[in-house]
Amino acid sequence: MNTVQPRRPSGFSEYLPGEQIEFNRLLTIIRSTYEKYGFSPLDTPDLELTEVLLAKGGGETEQQVYSFTREGSDTSLTMRYDLTVPLARYVAEHQSDLVFPFSRYHIGKVHRAERAQAGRAREFYQCDVDTIGSTSPAVDAQFPAVINEIFEQFGFGEFVVRMNNRQILNGFFEGIGAAAFSEQILRTIDKMEKISHDTLLELLAGIGLEQQQIEKIIAFTSLTGSNDEHISQLRNLEVSSDLYHEGIDRLEKVVSALRDMQVPEHRFAIDLKIARGLDYYTGIVYETVLVDYPQVGSVCSGGRYDNLASYYTSMKLPGVGISIGLTRLFYAMRELGVIKTDQKSPASVLVLPIDEAHQTAGFGVATELRVAGINTLLNTEYGKFGDRMRYADRLGVKHVVVIGDDEAAQQVVTLKTMETGSSEQLSVAGLVARLA
Amino acid sequence: MNTVQPRRPSGFSEYLPGEQIEFNRLLTIIRSTYEKYGFSPLDTPDLELTEVLLAKGGGETEQQVYSFTREGSDTSLTMRYDLTVPLARYVAEHQSDLVFPFSRYHIGKVHRAERAQAGRAREFYQCDVDTIGSTSPAVDAQFPAVINEIFEQFGFGEFVVRMNNRQILNGFFEGIGAAAFSEQILRTIDKMEKISHDTLLELLAGIGLEQQQIEKIIAFTSLTGSNDEHISQLRNLEVSSDLYHEGIDRLEKVVSALRDMQVPEHRFAIDLKIARGLDYYTGIVYETVLVDYPQVGSVCSGGRYDNLASYYTSMKLPGVGISIGLTRLFYAMRELGVIKTDQKSPASVLVLPIDEAHQTAGFGVATELRVAGINTLLNTEYGKFGDRMRYADRLGVKHVVVIGDDEAAQQVVTLKTMETGSSEQLSVAGLVARLA
Numbered sequence: 001m002n003t004v005q006p007r008r009p010s011g012f013s014e015y016l017p018g019e020q021i022e023f024n025r026l027l028t029i030i031r032s033t034y035e036k037y038g039f040s041p042l043d044t045p046d047l048e049l050t051e052v053l054l055a056k057g058g059g060e061t062e063q064q065v066y067s068f069t070r071e072g073s074d075t076s077l078t079m080r081y082d083l084t085v086p087l088a089r090y091v092a093e094h095q096s097d098l099v100f101p102f103s104r105y106h107i108g109k110v111h112r113a114e115r116a117q118a119g120r121a122r123e124f125y126q127c128d129v130d131t132i133g134s135t136s137p138a139v140d141a142q143f144p145a146v147i148n149e150i151f152e153q154f155g156f157g158e159f160v161v162r163m164n165n166r167q168i169l170n171g172f173f174e175g176i177g178a179a180a181f182s183e184q185i186l187r188t189i190d191k192m193e194k195i196s197h198d199t200l201l202e203l204l205a206g207i208g209l210e211q212q213q214i215e216k217i218i219a220f221t222s223l224t225g226s227n228d229e230h231i232s233q234l235r236n237l238e239v240s241s242d243l244y245h246e247g248i249d250r251l252e253k254v255v256s257a258l259r260d261m262q263v264p265e266h267r268f269a270i271d272l273k274i275a276r277g278l279d280y281y282t283g284i285v286y287e288t289v290l291v292d293y294p295q296v297g298s299v300c301s302g303g304r305y306d307n308l309a310s311y312y313t314s315m316k317l318p319g320v321g322i323s324i325g326l327t328r329l330f331y332a333m334r335e336l337g338v339i340k341t342d343q344k345s346p347a348s349v350l351v352l353p354i355d356e357a358h359q360t361a362g363f364g365v366a367t368e369l370r371v372a373g374i375n376t377l378l379n380t381e382y383g384k385f386g387d388r389m390r391y392a393d394r395l396g397v398k399h400v401v402v403i404g405d406d407e408a409a410q411q412v413v414t415l416k417t418m419e420t421g422s423s424e425q426l427s428v429a430g431l432v433a434r435l436a
Numbered sequence: 437m438n439t440v441q442p443r444r445p446s447g448f449s450e451y452l453p454g455e456q457i458e459f460n461r462l463l464t465i466i467r468s469t470y471e472k473y474g475f476s477p478l479d480t481p482d483l484e485l486t487e488v489l490l491a492k493g494g495g496e497t498e499q500q501v502y503s504f505t506r507e508g509s510d511t512s513l514t515m516r517y518d519l520t521v522p523l524a525r526y527v528a529e530h531q532s533d534l535v536f537p538f539s540r541y542h543i544g545k546v547h548r549a550e551r552a553q554a555g556r557a558r559e560f561y562q563c564d565v566d567t568i569g570s571t572s573p574a575v576d577a578q579f580p581a582v583i584n585e586i587f588e589q590f591g592f593g594e595f596v597v598r599m600n601n602r603q604i605l606n607g608f609f610e611g612i613g614a615a616a617f618s619e620q621i622l623r624t625i626d627k628m629e630k631i632s633h634d635t636l637l638e639l640l641a642g643i644g645l646e647q648q649q650i651e652k653i654i655a656f657t658s659l660t661g662s663n664d665e666h667i668s669q670l671r672n673l674e675v676s677s678d679l680y681h682e683g684i685d686r687l688e689k690v691v692s693a694l695r696d697m698q699v700p701e702h703r704f705a706i707d708l709k710i711a712r713g714l715d716y717y718t719g720i721v722y723e724t725v726l727v728d729y730p731q732v733g734s735v736c737s738g739g740r741y742d743n744l745a746s747y748y749t750s751m752k753l754p755g756v757g758i759s760i761g762l763t764r765l766f767y768a769m770r771e772l773g774v775i776k777t778d779q780k781s782p783a784s785v786l787v788l789p790i791d792e793a794h795q796t797a798g799f800g801v802a803t804e805l806r807v808a809g810i811n812t813l814l815n816t817e818y819g820k821f822g823d824r825m826r827y828a829d830r831l832g833v834k835h836v837v838v839i840g841d842d843e844a845a846q847q848v849v850t851l852k853t854m855e856t857g858s859s860e861q862l863s864v865a866g867l868v869a870r871l872a
Binding site: 003004005006007008009012013014015016017020021023024035036037038039040041042043044045046047048049051052055066067068070073075077079088089090092093094097098099101103104109111113123134136138139142256257260261262309310311312313314344345346347350359360363364366367370373374375376377378379380381391394395 | 439440441442443444445448449450451452453456457459460471472473474475476477478479480481482483484485487488491502503504506509511513515524525526528529530533534535537539540545547549559570572574575578692693696697698745746747748749750780781782783786795796799800802803806809810811812813814815816817827830831
């Protein structure tokens with residue numbers, strides 16, 4: 001038969017089993033932590049009506065979507081390119097059936113037809129979590145707490161959630177008479193750490209700011225010190241803006257709540273350089289950096305917004321949330337050699353009856369182990385023993401249970417531990433107790 | 437602002453939180469059972485190259501896919517319409533990196549542009565599980581064992597995995613001189629239970645079979661009795677076909693293995709009417725029916741095939757597997773009122789500080805509960821107490837923990853149990869112990 005070369009479209013990755021197991025381990029940490037904080041799971045269609053999904057229109061986004069109209073249909077469909085717009089559509093569509101504050105998480109793939117390059121996929125997982133319909137600063141504080149629990153379990157070393165409040169930034173710009181330029185200043189601050197000081201000065205001058213305003217902005221975003229020192233320095237600045245002072249009050253409440261929730265002080269840091277590019281944030285903003293791998297950039301970002309779904313409903317829906325771009329994070333950690341992919345089976349044990357005569361005993365042992373909650377693989381390929389042990393080794397299972405004539409005669413099984421190469425004989429009950 | 441009506445494309449469903457929680461509970465049962473049997477997780481792109489995905493070509497499938505070429509691109513992409521073809525492509529593409537037998541599961545959405553009708557979605561979940569690269573009958577037997585564990589946990593009442601072996605059917609047709617008509621007879625048998633006896637006779641005659649052959653086929657597919665009775669009746673028939681007798685031997689081994697794996701006898705039944713329509717099955721075939729809801733049809737089907745990936749590789753890849761169409765099953769069970777969707781939050785507890793003065797205590801209690809592994813939602817919307825209790829009620833949480841002046845003075849919390857309406861005061865440690 002003529003065969004077609006099996007291959008994927010460019011920019012569409014998939015994992016080998018060892019990678020997938022590790023990826024799923026991270027997904028499970030995210031999912032279970034989101035649920036521990038009471039966020040409900042949500043799932044929306046992969047395809048949306050183009051007219052609805054792109055209601056906002058314009059911009060880079062529209063050029064990067066997978067949109068199409070099927071032959072014989074007059075409906076244009078688009079694959080979702082993020083999970084925020086589908087959330088807005090969902091909340092607006094189902095608002096009468098939802099209970100507010102509505103806390104949901106959504107883990108799913110999104111698609112963007114970006115220029116393909118290393119580490120930049122056209123299909124990737126987003127892990128979003130948001131609370132809609134609350135303006136409480138205590139709700140803002142839950143997100144760094146969630147990040148703290150997740151990254152502690154990830155085991156990628158130390159990390160810091162850097163926080164700022166758009167109210168403080170916008171209030172400050174108001175105070176120095178630069179309110180009209182807020183958006184452009186925010187976008188420039190967002191690039192601050194990636195550009196030289198001279199470029200920064202040029203960009204700020206290019207916006208149309210006066211020399212004095214530029215100096216104030218640079219001094220302001222360069223404040224350093226502990227969280228408490230940040231708060232007191234901010235309070236000591238004479239800024240004539242209600243928004244500014246409201247912003248400080250809120251940020252202080254968030255800091256205090258994080259302490260109440262036992263989030264270690266070194267895991268969150270007020271940083272006035274954090275601005276976030278997106279224009280829809282209106283309150284607190286977060287970015288998370290891995291202390292040992294700063295080159296990876298922010299691994300979890302988000303913030304508060306005043307109005308989630310203005311394109312779909314006149315109901316005002318304030319909210320706050322964060323997102324983990326797991327595909328990108330996984331790629332970076334894999335490249336850095338931080339992620340291990342030796343375990344290629346979810347089974348920790350492989351049960352090996354020596355031949356068909358011992359198959360019944362093998363089934364019995366595998367069943368006992370599974371009943372005890374132990375993931376167990378059974379192998380009934382009766383080839384050479386050496387080949388079968390190599391199979392176990394390549395799969396990365398921790399233990400092999402061998403059942404042959406000797407074992408049958410003595411009513412035991414032989415437990416081989418792959419790492420040490422050691423063997424011991426145990427009763428089935430003893431085996432279950434040992435591995436449980 | 438002008439708003440766009442928030443809505444979805446026809447045939448694309450999504451769940452409210454209570455439904456999603458229940459759907460995910462079923463997904464978790466499937467996933468954890470697949471892993472308990474040592475199947476590795478797998479995920480493939482939502483989009484494949486059209487040329488690769490439709491290598492087989494022809495048929496109904498091609499008319500039902502979502503295919504498109506983006507503007508400015510010359511690559512035609514297609515959304516996957518099942519998980520079998522992506523598995524074939526994956527195994528062929530990565531064969532040198534995989535360890536065989538390769539046991540994998542794949543839970544994911546697939547898309548088919550079918551005529552939309554009640555319960556028939558254009559986007560739905562498949563939950564596939566297969567072992568590739570083994571011809572062992574012991575491997576065949578693992579699948580009814582997996583189904584048994586999953587449906588036991590689902591709690592949809594009793595169920596039976598009906599089994600047959602294509603070798604027995606094809607061998608029998610060979611024995612009565614009807615081998616040339618095998619495929620058409622199989623497809624007719626597959627419809628047997630949905631059509632009248634007269635229609636059945638007509639269809640069989642229409643194939644070109646002789647009266648005597650038709651009578652033999654009807655007698656054969658009408659055999660009844662226990663599994664052992666089936667085996668002995670099959671053996672007693674004088675059928676001159678090696679394939680037939682090989683098929684009986686294999687089926688008997690599967691029955692024996694299922695007993696060894698402690699699958700209750702009433703959960704699997706040899707049934708010679710089970711044929712499965714698809715032409716690529718070559719060995720054992722399975723269908724699963726819910727005893728109390730036979731109208732739902734088969735809720736989990738599958739079987740053995742000789743060659744998974746002949747369109748992509750010359751390497752022969754025999755395999756066996758099953759699939760649960762969870763979206764369809766969930767829809768049917770929901771319609772039948774079997775699925776309850778009262779719990780709209782993954783949290784079992786809602787912590788309610790009465791006002792901001794008790795927020796710190798609230799954070800502390802919520803943190804203690806979460807550390808103990810209890811999914812906990814915190815509410816800091818300081819409105820009327822009645823409204824807040826209604827919020828708890830609408831979410832379907834089991835317990836509410838209230839913290840106010842009285843509680844603070846006595847260093848306790850009040851635990852309200854929603855179902856009974858009862859209240860009691862407990863220390864925080866006592867609360868954790870109670871709810872853990």
